[in-house]
Amino acid sequence: MTQGIDQGRRRFFRRQTNDALRPPWVKADIDFTDLCSRCDACIKVCETHIISRGDGGFPEVNFNQDECTFCEKCVSACPEPIFDLHQTAPWAIKAEISSACLTQNGIWCQSCKDACEPRAINFVMAVGQVPKPHIDLDACTGCGACVSPCPADAINVIKPD
Ligand code: SF4
Ligand code: SF4
Ligand code: SF4
Secondary structure, eight states, X not given: OHHHHHHHHHHHHHHHHTTSOOOTTBOTTSXXXXXXXXXXXXXXXXXXXXXXXXXXXXXXEOOSSOOOOOOOHHHHHOOSTTBOTTSSSSOSOEEEEOTTOGGGGXXXXXXXXXXXXXXXXXXXXXXXXXXEEEEOTTTOOOOOTTTTTOTTOOEEEEOOO
16 A cells, blocks of 8 residues: 555656756666655765755756766765666756847856866857857766856756757
8 A cells, every 4th residue: 555655656756857857877768766765865975966855855956056077976876776877978968058148138248168168168259249159069068067157047958859
């Protein structure tokens, strides 16, 4: 009976949390909420404190304060068969810049470029306009370092369409 309730709750949370961003290197072919025991191990070890308890107590990443350094500590700390470091990329997410970007309103800003270590953000010059940012999706690692320095909250790191 208890198990039935637990499975029902897990199905509910799976629907609720499908869009939540999980830590890097989660296996692509699992349902995260089926395997995660909500032990908080990844939350405790994350060196940049970007993992917190989200819906249902499942860990979620957000880049509002800091970035992922790909230190792998969350992967090592997890006692469940959730992660696989052999995957080609830690995750499929990429940065996307919205129309809230200051340069869209003629205001000079390059804060995101300065924060991006892989140099995935380039500024495109155009005559009579301030340069506008362009993301090189191949170079972007989805680290989220560009999110918090943006004064206009114009950057989301999401799965591309
Ligand atoms: S790889 Fe490191 S920085 Fe990134 S989410 Fe895991 S513990 Fe945090
Ligand atoms: S930091 Fe934000 S506002 Fe500034 S150029 Fe980059 S996306 Fe635009
Ligand atoms: S998510 Fe990281 S790699 Fe991608 S554009 Fe932002 S800072 Fe650069």
